Amino acid sequence: MGDLRFDGKVVLVTGAGAGLGREYAIEFGKRGAHVVVNDIGSTQNGVGSPTKVADLVVEEIRRNGGSAVANYDSVEFGDKLVKTALDNFGKIDVVINNAGILRDQTFSRMKEQEWDLILKVHLKGSFSVTKAAWDHMKKQGYGRIIMTSSPAGIYGNFGQSNYSAAKLGLVGFANTLALEGVKYGIHVNTIAPTAWTKLSEKVMPPGSEKELLPAHIMPLVVYLCHDSCTENGGLFELAGGLISKLRWQRTKGAVLREIGREMTPEDVKENWSAVTDFSEADSLNSIDELSIKIGEAIARIRAGDNDLGSRHPIRPKAIKKHKIAPFSTTCNRNGVILYALGTGASTKRKDNLKFLFEGHKDFCALPTYAVIDLKLTGIDGLNINFAKLVHGEHYLEVFKPIAVEGKLTSQFKVVDVLDKGSGCVLIVNAETFDESGDKVCLNQFVTYIIGAGGFRGQRTSDKQKTVVSPPTRAPDAVIEQKTNVDQAALYRLSGDHNPLHIDPGFAAMGGFKEPILHGLCSFGFSTRHVMEQYGNNDPKMIKAVKVRFASPVIPGQTLRTEMWKEGSRVFFRSVVAESGKACLTGAYVDLNTDAAPASSVPKQEPSDSLASDALFEGAAEKLTPEIVKKVNAIFQWNITAGGKVAREWEMDLLSGRGKIVRGKAANADCTITIAEEDVIELFKGTTNPKKLFLKGNIEATGNVFLAQKLEVLFKSQSKL
Numbered sequence: 001m002g003d004l005r006f007d008g009k010v011v012l013v014t015g016a017g018a019g020l021g022r023e024y025a026i027e028f029g030k031r032g033a034h035v036v037v038n039d040i041g042s043t044q045n046g047v048g049s050p051t052k053v054a055d056l057v058v059e060e061i062r063r064n065g066g067s068a069v070a071n072y073d074s075v076e077f078g079d080k081l082v083k084t085a086l087d088n089f090g091k092i093d094v095v096i097n098n099a100g101i102l103r104d105q106t107f108s109r110m111k112e113q114e115w116d117l118i119l120k121v122h123l124k125g126s127f128s129v130t131k132a133a134w135d136h137m138k139k140q141g142y143g144r145i146i147m148t149s150s151p152a153g154i155y156g157n158f159g160q161s162n163y164s165a166a167k168l169g170l171v172g173f174a175n176t177l178a179l180e181g182v183k184y185g186i187h188v189n190t191i192a193p194t195a196w197t198k199l200s201e202k203v204m205p206p207g208s209e210k211e212l213l214p215a216h217i218m219p220l221v222v223y224l225c226h227d228s229c230t231e232n233g234g235l236f237e238l239a240g241g242l243i244s245k246l247r248w249q250r251t252k253g254a255v256l257r258e259i260g261r262e263m264t265p266e267d268v269k270e271n272w273s274a275v276t277d278f279s280e281a282d283s284l285n286s287i288d289e290l291s292i293k294i295g296e297a298i299a300r301i302r303a304g305d306n307d308l309g310s311r312h313p314i315r316p317k318a319i320k321k322h323k324i325a326p327f328s329t330t331c332n333r334n335g336v337i338l339y340a341l342g343t344g345a346s347t348k349r350k351d352n353l354k355f356l357f358e359g360h361k362d363f364c365a366l367p368t369y370a371v372i373d374l375k376l377t378g379i380d381g382l383n384i385n386f387a388k389l390v391h392g393e394h395y396l397e398v399f400k401p402i403a404v405e406g407k408l409t410s411q412f413k414v415v416d417v418l419d420k421g422s423g424c425v426l427i428v429n430a431e432t433f434d435e436s437g438d439k440v441c442l443n444q445f446v447t448y449i450i451g452a453g454g455f456r457g458q459r460t461s462d463k464q465k466t467v468v469s470p471p472t473r474a475p476d477a478v479i480e481q482k483t484n485v486d487q488a489a490l491y492r493l494s495g496d497h498n499p500l501h502i503d504p505g506f507a508a509m510g511g512f513k514e515p516i517l518h519g520l521c522s523f524g525f526s527t528r529h530v531m532e533q534y535g536n537n538d539p540k541m542i543k544a545v546k547v548r549f550a551s552p553v554i555p556g557q558t559l560r561t562e563m564w565k566e567g568s569r570v571f572f573r574s575v576v577a578e579s580g581k582a583c584l585t586g587a588y589v590d591l592n593t594d595a596a597p598a599s600s601v602p603k604q605e606p607s608d609s610l611a612s613d614a615l616f617e618g619a620a621e622k623l624t625p626e627i628v629k630k631v632n633a634i635f636q637w638n639i640t641a642g643g644k645v646a647r648e649w650e651m652d653l654l655s656g657r658g659k660i661v662r663g664k665a666a667n668a669d670c671t672i673t674i675a676e677e678d679v680i681e682l683f684k685g686t687t688n689p690k691k692l693f694l695k696g697n698i699e700a701t702g703n704v705f706l707a708q709k710l711e712v713l714f715k716s717q718s719k720l
């Protein structure tokens with residue numbers, strides 16, 4: 001019958017009195033095999049005396065013209081079964097381990113005997129029969145062995161813990177025999193059938209007896225046992241006509257070890273999604289292939305290339321490589337004033353008018369105006385949750401006073417990414433240049449992304465400007481100032497439009513009860529306080545500022561700046577007066593010792609060639625139209641302003657310093673013409689007879705530094 005013949009082959013089928021085993025035995029008999037039909041069971045033959053079921057199957061095989069003998073031993077005694085084959089047919093070619101029983105019970109009710117019995121019949125029984133046949137097969141250089149596993153072993157099945165254990169045990173057993181037997185021509189395969197039999201009827205769905213027949217299992221078993229089948233070590237799931245081969249699948253996994261650090265359960269937890277992600281799964285065929293994978297992992301660990309934190313939203317390597325495009329901002333008078341208002345300068349505060357009124361003779365930008373427009377732009381696309389990002393620390397170093405007008409261009413660099421456990425710290429440096437290419441300032445932003453730590457990055461960086469501790473004595477000076485309830489709404493107009501400072505919904509996403517004040521706003525307040533206290537309110541006195549934003553400030557709260565002066569360094573700390581909580585800590589201002597504050601600018605000694613106090617004592621009366629004419633004559637000067645016209649400028653005759661107040665002519669070489677009336681008018685308006693304020697049109701033509709020119713001017717002026 002059929003092409004797949006078994007003529008001359010000796011096949012032993014255990015548990016062949018009924019169900020699957022019977023189906024196999026009859027089929028092998030039809031295909032020319034000598035069959036040993038093993039079964040310990042009996043049945044009623046109709047007249048009351050029990051008949052061995054194996055005999056009935058043997059009879060049927062013989063009726064079909066086949067050759068078969070019965071064996072009634074338990075599979076525990078495998079050698080007896082094999083002896084039946086040898087005694088009757090002289091050899092053993094095929095063993096089908098099929099015999100089985102059930103003792104289903106939930107695990108809590110399962111008795112040890114029930115566990116032992118199931119393992120004895122299925123696992124030990126398969127061992128015993130296979131063991132008895134093995135050496136004969138080896139000797140003859142041929143053998144086919146089938147293990148009968150079960151979906152219950154592969155997937156588990158409620159109430160069958162004993163059976164599942166035995167059935168999966170058979171898979172492992174077969175896998176090893178397949179390796180050991182292959183060189184002797186022995187193939188070992190495993191099936192996990194689902195079929196309706198006397199054994200399984202209690203656990204099968206009703207009506208399945210017609211669909212899930214033993215006849216649907218038999219064909220695979222017969223094929224696997226045929227000479228022509230090369231399959232070895234396979235596991236097949238089959239039922240009702242569907243046959244599938246199974247294999248183990250493994251996730252790509254994650255390498256969670258790094259040299260010099262203990263691997264922890266937390267590492268596993270943090271990387272669980274990587275460990276269990278099947279999207280890049282593969283399947284190995286042998287322990288050798290697994291060894292290769294393990295070797296690859298160890299090589300990666302040695303090379304410092306692990307997956308720790310690789311699924312973490314923060315990717316330090318990518319962040320460090322990230323390029324932030326340079327950007328430019330245009331400073332103007334309105335911007336300078338808006339920033340001053342945003343950081344608490346007030347017309348009601350002493351000597352603040354110069355930051356707020358463009359017509360003021362000393363109109364200038366606050367030193368911290370140098371942080372203008374440096375905002376989150378450019379660090380998007382880095383998988384950072386911006387709602388959780390706060391300004392952690394800031395360092396500003398001023399190299400050149402910020403002009404009230406002109407273009408500034410900033411260049412950024414991500415200098416480090418730190419893992420603080422509870423958060424990720426991102427350090428970004430920004431160097432700002434003016435139009436003449438001079439470096440105006442350096443800003444170092446230390447941003448803290450709350451909750452984004454744990455990516456196993458470095459904790460500290462030598463590139464970070466460090467915070468300092470203030471002296472332990474009581475503060476030398478304290479300045480207190482209340483912020484406005486709309487302080488953040490005002491400050492954001494200077495460039496940082498982060499919704500954290502104005503949008504309650506966004507603030508809630510970051511875990512804040514209400515919008516918080518910009519760190520750089522408090523920074524502006526406190527630096528101004530230090531400048532007021534120790535820098536004669538002169539922006540040029542501020543060389544560098546460092547602060548840590550230790551806790552958020554709510555708009556409307558009062559900032560109390562406590563200061564300690566030691567040499568040219570002013571240590572300070574800011575406290576929210578209402579709560580007593582420190583908001584700026586580890587902070588200092590380094591005063592500029594080169595630029596003496598306005599009040600202590602050394603007076604220029606009168607000399608023959610310089611303007612003298614005597615000359616200008618009571619100058620208002622002395623300033624005649626003749627003098628003005630001479631001034632005008634001297635003011636015929638070439639000063640650069642790139643072709644622009646500067647309309648307003650001022651000078652201090654005593655110090656010999658002067659500057660253009662409005663327009664683009666800060667470093668300009670101009671031809672100056674002054675209306676006589678303007679000179680007189682402004683001169684009369686001055687309260688300080690030693691200062692002469694002039695107003696007029698300055699036309700641009702050349703390229704010479706204004707301050708130098710004005711100094712020369714005053715040298716000439718002394719001759720008036």
Ligand SMILES: CCCCCCC[C@@H](O)CC(=O)SCCNC(=O)CCNC(=O)[C@H](O)C(C)(C)COP(=O)(O)OP(=O)(O)OC[C@H]1O[C@@H](n2cnc3c(N)ncnc32)[C@H](O)[C@@H]1OP(=O)(O)O
Binds near residue numbers: 460
């Ligand atoms: C490119 C340009 C980008 C510009 C972006 C600017 C955007 C702006 O719009 C954003 C803002 O202005 S937000 C407002 C200002 N900032 C704040 O209010 C933050 C206040 N600070 C805090 O809440 C906590 O300090 C907090 C939450 C930050 C940390 O508190 P904890 O988690 O309790 O930390 P802790 O356990 O005390 O310390 C852990 C480690 O972190 C270091 N650390 C603490 N506070 C830090 C801070 N503020 N900045 C930097 N590092 C800080 C600690 O030293 C510790 O590290 P280590 O153990 O290594 O010493």
